[in-house]
Structures are given as C-alpha cells and as structure tokens.
Amino acid sequence: MNRSSALLLGSAAFVVLAGSATTLVLSGRGDGPGPGPGAAAPVCARVNETDRDKAGLADHVAVIGVDKALGETAVDDLRQATAQVRVDQTLKGALPASFAVEQTVERTPAGLLAAGAPDRHPLLPGHRYVVGLNDWRGAAGTVTARTVWFAYPADADRLDAEKARWADAVAHQNPPRADPRCEGEPETP
Structure with a gap:
C-alpha cells in the first residue's frame, strides 16, 4: 500500500x-x-x-473519454482532481452522456500526476479509459459526486481488448x- x-x-x-x-x-x-x-x-x-471483484464493487463500469481537467483540490501531499468526461459505452450501470468525475491523485517529483496504484491511472484530457465509478449520495439520496474506483487506458490501440476484458468482468462479476x-x-x- x-x-x-x-x-x-x-x-x-x-x-x-x-x-x-x-x-x-x-x-x-x-x-x-x-x-x-x-x-x-x-x-x-x-x-x-481480480477484474471480476472490481466490477462487482463498482456502481458503474464504462468506456469514457476525458474532455478536460476541471481543477484540483490539495489536501496535504494528495490532490482531488476533477475532470469532465463523456461516456462512449456503458458496461454496467446507467450514466449520463457527460459529467464531472473525481479522482485522488498525487504529484511525483517530476510534477506528473500518478494515482499510486497500478489499477488507477490518472485521467488525462484527450485520452480514453475503462473506468469503474462509485456514486456518493447526499442526504436526499441524490448523487452528489462520482469517484474513480479503477481506470485503465483504452486509447485506440487498446480499446477493443479493454472493452472485451471489462465486458467479461461485468458479465461474471463477483458479489x-x-x-x-x-x-x-x-x-x-
């Protein structure tokens, strides 16, 4: 850890x-x-x-494109990054076509964003990812934020393989x- x-x-x-x-x-x-x-x-x-464990824990699994970074909030050496994303394909759950998503990231000595775990790649504008998202609900039960549970790169050269991988994980997800x-x-x- x-x-x-x-x-x-x-x-x-x-x-x-x-x-x-x-x-x-x-x-x-x-x-x-x-x-x-x-x-x-x-x-x-x-x-x-496993992928099946992660799919079972996520509220949503989707192929997304990152349109733009919306900013960061600092807490000690960590940052909460917010990005505007569009949904290319939903594999689990129901999502709007476009929304803001939050992700915990950290700055490396080189100044790059790194998520600190091999299954949470930082969301960068202009790239596509397969993500697992969790909803955070307010007192009234409405979704107040969506956070990244996992993110795997899925640009053109990896798109078909990642879609197949996560479609299988969702179809056979573990409770x-x-x-x-x-x-x-x-x-x-």
Missing part, C-alpha cells in the same frame, strides 16, 4: 494511517462523513483482487464480499 493512499470526498478527507491486506485505518479531517479530527477508525476491506482473513464488517472506503 502506498503511504499516501487516501480517499477524498468533496470537502471530506480520509487518510490511510495504516493498512494490511484486509484492514485499513482511516483518519478524517472532521468536516464530512467519517472519523473526526484526530480520530481513527478501522475499515475492513472487501476483496478486490462484494469480505476478505476471509478480515475481522469486522467489510466496507468499501
């Missing part, structure tokens, strides 16, 4: 303090859902090792389940 892994939700930030294969310990800023300032809460992770080594209720942070 990358030392600076985090999940940023709008104005709320959760930073991974410690982690194992099955459990994360998150700390919050206190201005949104989750643990308050200085508090830590263990989160039992769901199994997400969300706790890692058998985990103690406690599983969550998808």
Whole structure:
C-alpha cells in the first residue's frame, strides 16, 4: 500500500494511517462523513483482487473519454482532481452522456500526476479509459459526486481488448464480499 493512499470526498478527507491486506485505518479531517479530527477508525476491506471483484464493487463500469481537467483540490501531499468526461459505452450501470468525475491523485517529483496504484491511472484530457465509478449520495439520496474506483487506458490501440476484458468482468462479476482473513464488517472506503 502506498503511504499516501487516501480517499477524498468533496470537502471530506480520509487518510490511510495504516493498512494490511484486509484492514485499513482511516483518519478524517472532521468536516464530512467519517472519523473526526484526530480520530481513527478501522475499515475492513472487501476483496478486490481480480477484474471480476472490481466490477462487482463498482456502481458503474464504462468506456469514457476525458474532455478536460476541471481543477484540483490539495489536501496535504494528495490532490482531488476533477475532470469532465463523456461516456462512449456503458458496461454496467446507467450514466449520463457527460459529467464531472473525481479522482485522488498525487504529484511525483517530476510534477506528473500518478494515482499510486497500478489499477488507477490518472485521467488525462484527450485520452480514453475503462473506468469503474462509485456514486456518493447526499442526504436526499441524490448523487452528489462520482469517484474513480479503477481506470485503465483504452486509447485506440487498446480499446477493443479493454472493452472485451471489462465486458467479461461485468458479465461474471463477483458479489462484494469480505476478505476471509478480515475481522469486522467489510466496507468499501
């Protein structure tokens, strides 16, 4: 696990303090859902090792094109990047034709955006990706944000292979389940 892994939700930030294969310990800023300032809460992770696991955890899986970067919000050494995307093909779920999506990224010493995990490539304008997205809902149950769960490059030379790969993963997706080594209720942070 990358030392600076985090999940940023709008104005709320959760930073991974410690982690194992099955459990994360998150700390919050206190201005949104989750643990308050200085508090830590263990989160039992769901199994997400295979494409089928990831497809089962995502609310949506789609082929998207990134139209433009909308900006970044900094929290410590991490950034919440927002991009305007268009949907070329939906493989799971229902999505509008165009919308803003959020992704946690970090700056490398070279100044490039890097997501810190091999299955979360940073969304760059002018490129196409197969993404897994999760919806964040407000108190009224309406979608307030969509965040990237995974992103794989799918430009012209990789498009057909990635579409076939993820269509198969969606068709044979695994139901969300706790890692058998985990103690406690599983969550998808």
